[in-house]
Amino acid sequence: MLLNGQNPVDIHRAAEALAAGELLGLPTETVYGLGARADSDAAVAKIFAAKGRPADHPLIVHVLDAKDAAHFAAVLPPVAQRLMAAFWPGPLTVIVPRAEGVGAAAAGGQNSIGLRCPAHPVARAVLAAARELGVRGVAAPSANRFGRVSPTRAGHVLAEFDPGLLVLDGGDCEVGIESSIVDCSRAHPALLRPGVLTLAQIEAAAGEPLHAPDAQAPRASGTLLAHYAPRAAVRLKTALQLQTAVTGGLPAGLAVYSRTVEAANSPLARQMPADARAVAHELFAVLRDLDAAGAHEIWIETPPYGPEWDGVRDRLSRASAAFEP
Numbered sequence: 001m002l003l004n005g006q007n008p009v010d011i012h013r014a015a016e017a018l019a020a021g022e023l024l025g026l027p028t029e030t031v032y033g034l035g036a037r038a039d040s041d042a043a044v045a046k047i048f049a050a051k052g053r054p055a056d057h058p059l060i061v062h063v064l065d066a067k068d069a070a071h072f073a074a075v076l077p078p079v080a081q082r083l084m085a086a087f088w089p090g091p092l093t094v095i096v097p098r099a100e101g102v103g104a105a106a107a108g109g110q111n112s113i114g115l116r117c118p119a120h121p122v123a124r125a126v127l128a129a130a131r132e133l134g135v136r137g138v139a140a141p142s143a144n145r146f147g148r149v150s151p152t153r154a155g156h157v158l159a160e161f162d163p164g165l166l167v168l169d170g171g172d173c174e175v176g177i178e179s180s181i182v183d184c185s186r187a188h189p190a191l192l193r194p195g196v197l198t199l200a201q202i203e204a205a206a207g208e209p210l211h212a213p214d215a216q217a218p219r220a221s222g223t224l225l226a227h228y229a230p231r232a233a234v235r236l237k238t239a240l241q242l243q244t245a246v247t248g249g250l251p252a253g254l255a256v257y258s259r260t261v262e263a264a265n266s267p268l269a270r271q272m273p274a275d276a277r278a279v280a281h282e283l284f285a286v287l288r289d290l291d292a293a294g295a296h297e298i299w300i301e302t303p304p305y306g307p308e309w310d311g312v313r314d315r316l317s318r319a320s321a322a323f324e325p
Contacts, residue, residue, distance in 0.1 A: 001163070001164060001165070001166050001167065002154060002158065002167055002169055003166055003167065003168045003169065004168075004169060005027060005122035005125070005168045005169050005170040005171075006122075008125075010168065011122070011125045011126050011129050011168070012129055013166070014026065014126045014129070014166060014168050015126055015129035015130040015132070015133055015135070016133065017166050018035065018036065018037050018126070018130045018133075018135050018138060019037065019130060019133035019134060019135050021036070021037060021040050021042060021043040021046075022036070022043070022046075022166070023035065023036055023043075023046050023047065023050060023165060023166070024036070024126075024138075024165075024166050024167070024168065025143045025154070025157040025158075025161070025165055025166065025167035025168065026122070026123055026126055026138075026140065026143075026167075026168045026170070027120050027122050027123060027154070027168060027169070027170030027171065027173060028062070028118040028119075028120045028123045028140070028173065029090070029091060029118060029119045029120045029123075029173060029174045029175045030091050030118075030173060030175045030176070030177060030178050030179050030195070031142045031143075031150040031151060031152055031173055031175075031176070031177070031178055031284065032142065032143045032150075032151040032152065032153070032154065032156065032157050032167075032173065033062065033138075033140030033141060033142060033143055034047055034050060034051065034140060034141060034142070034143035034144075034157075034161075035047075035062070035138040035139065035140035036138065036139055036140075037130070037135045037137075037138060037139075038059075038061040038072065038103050038106045038136075038137040038138055038139040039102060039103065039135070039136060039137065041104060041105035044059065044105040044106050044139050045105060047059065047139060047140075047141065050161060050165075051141065051144070051145055051146045052145055052146045053141065053146040054146075055105070055108065055109075056108045056109055056219070057108055057146075057219065057221070057224075058106065058107050058108035058110060058113070058114060058218070058219050058220060058221060059106045059107075059108070059114070059139040059140070059141045059221060060093050060114040060115070060116050060139070060140065060141065060179070060181075060221050061103060061106055061113060061114065061115050061116070061137040061138065061139050061140075062116055062117070062118050062123065062127065062137060062138045062139075062140050063115055063116070063117055063127070063136070063137045063138075064117065064124065064127040064128055064131055065088075065117060066081075066084055066088070066117075068131065068136045068137055069084070069096075069115045069117070069137075071099070071102065071136045071137065072098065072099055072102050072103050072113050072115060072136070072137055073096045073097060073098065073099055073113065073115065074096075074097040074098060074099045074100065075096065075097050076096055077096060077097075077184045077185070079184050079189050079206050079207070079208065080094040080096050080182075080184035082205055082206055082207055083182060083184070083202065083205055083206055084117070085205075086205035087197065087202075087205065088116075088117035089117045089118055089119035089124065090117070090118075090119050090197075091116075091119070091175050091178075091179040091180060091195050091196055091197060092116065092179055092180050092181075092182065092195070092197060092202070093114045093115065093116040093179045093180065093181045093182070093193075093220075093221075094114070094115055094116075094181075094182055094184045095112050095113065095114045095115075095181065095182065095183045095184060095185050095192070095218055095220060096112065096113065096115060096184050096185055097111065097112055097113075097185050098110070098111055098112055098113040103137070103139070105139075106139035108219055110218050110219060112183075112185040112218045114181060114220060114221065115137075116179055120170055120173075120174075121170075122168055122170035123170070126138075126168060141221055142178065142222075143156075143157040143160060143161070143167075144156070144157075144160050145160060147224070147226065147227055147228075147229060147322065148160075148228075148229060148230070149228055149229065149230050149284050149287045149288055149291075149319075150177070150178065150228060150284050151284070151288075152172055152173040152176050152281075152284050152285050153171075153172055153173075153285065154167050154168070154169035154170070154171075156284075156285075156288060172285075173281075174281065175195075175196055175277075175280060175281065176280045176281035176282060176283060176284060176285070177195060177196065177280045177283060177284070177311050177312065177315055178193070178195060178221070178222050179193075179195050180193060180194055180195035180196075180197045180202060180311070181193040181195075181220050181221070181222075181223075182202060182206070182210065183213065183217055183218060183220070185218060186216070186217075188208075188211045189206055189208065189210050189211065190210055190211040190212060190213045190214070190217055191210045191211075191212070191213070192213050192217060192218075192220040192223055193220060193221070193222055193223055193314065194310040194311045194314050195311045196276075196277055196280055196311050198307045198308055198310070199307055199310065200307060222318075224318070225318065225321050226318060226321040226322035227315075227318040227319070227321075227322070228284070228315045228318050228319045229318075229319045229322035230287045230288065230290070230291045230298065230319070231291050232255065232287075232290060232291055232295045232296050232297055232298045233296070233297045233298070234287075234298050234300060234316070234319045234320040234322070235297060235298070235299050235300070235320060236300055236301075236302045236316060236317070236320050237299045237300065237301060237302065238301070238302060239258065239259075239260045239261055239301055241299070242256055242258045242260075242261040242299055242301055243260075243261050245299060246261055246262075246266070246269070250266050250268060250269070253268070253294060253295055253296035253297060254268065254295070254296075254297050254298075254299065255268035255269065255270070255290040255293070255295035255297070255298045255299065256268065256269045256270070256298075256299050256300075257269075257270045257272050257286055257290070257298065257299070257300045257301065258270075258271070258272055258299075258300070258301040259271075259272040259273070259274055259301050260301065261301065267293065268290060268293055268294075268295050270286050270289075270290070272300075272301060276303070276306070276308040276309045276311075276312055277308070279303070279312050280311055280312050283312060283315065283316075284315075287319070300316060300320075302316075303316065
């Protein structure tokens with residue numbers, strides 16, 4: 001059931017649903033989330049059941065501000081505080097030591113927890129309204145079936161789940177891919193998942209270099225090898241491979257998404273923007289559109305190797321890994 005994110009009555013209704021332990025589809029600036037109050041293991045269990053997600057795969061808890069973040073954290077390490085000051089509200093998640101007895105199910109049973117303060121005005125409005133009802137944080141992974149393409153429009157969420165699910169419509173997501181995740185729970189911070197923020201931006205705010213994740217890193221959302229996959233098989237190709245395919249005439253069901261190759265005469269071709277942030281904004285919607293158009297295979301031009309492309313490259317690598325032989 002669609003709710004209007006601009007209507008205060010609908011915002012209050014959404015907050016009441018969260019307070020009652022029900023699920024809510026809600027917009028953030030990154031992607032739409034499937035939310036439940038993070039302090040209720042029973043409510044969080046509904047997320048795992050609806051998505052078909054393993055219960056040990058942790059969720060990100062969305063909070064209104066640093067004060068609510070402290071409710072879920074045993075401690076907020078200095079590096080986490082610096083990152084929060086620089087990027088909150090915004091598309092950055094910090095993983096910190098979890099407070100005992102709080103958010104165990106949302107954390108996938110780990111002693112650390114991922115926290116994010118979203119910038120989307122509708123998300124902030126419902127978080128504020130929910131806090132008035134005693135909800136200090138909302139666990140909210142992407143609102144799609146586990147491993148599939150994340151939703152960036154309210155209609156995408158409605159297409160994934162029972163039509164009775166309450167979904168707050170906040171328009172198209174501005175960022176379009178999920179947040180960067182930085183592990184701040186150990187001695188040295190590590191980047192677990194890239195997003196639209198570059199490594200250089202994050203390190204400048206952190207005041208120290210970020211390490212690569214190792215075997216001891218906590219589990220985090222969206223870091224499985226195969227993820228973000230449409231029904232159609234995704235193949236990453238060079239510009240030359242795409243040009244050869246287009247010149248020879250695309251076989252039925254083959255879609256192309258490219259920065260440098262034009263295929264204006266094909267209904268299954270999309271021009272990729274030249275700017276990394278513009279690609280991130282539309283990427284998941286394009287994959288969903290090509291699925292809906294009947295593509296059985298999607299050839300995508302491999303992104304350039306620049307730091308601004310790390311988030312897009314990560315999502316495409318994981319989407320294509322789902323179909324590797």
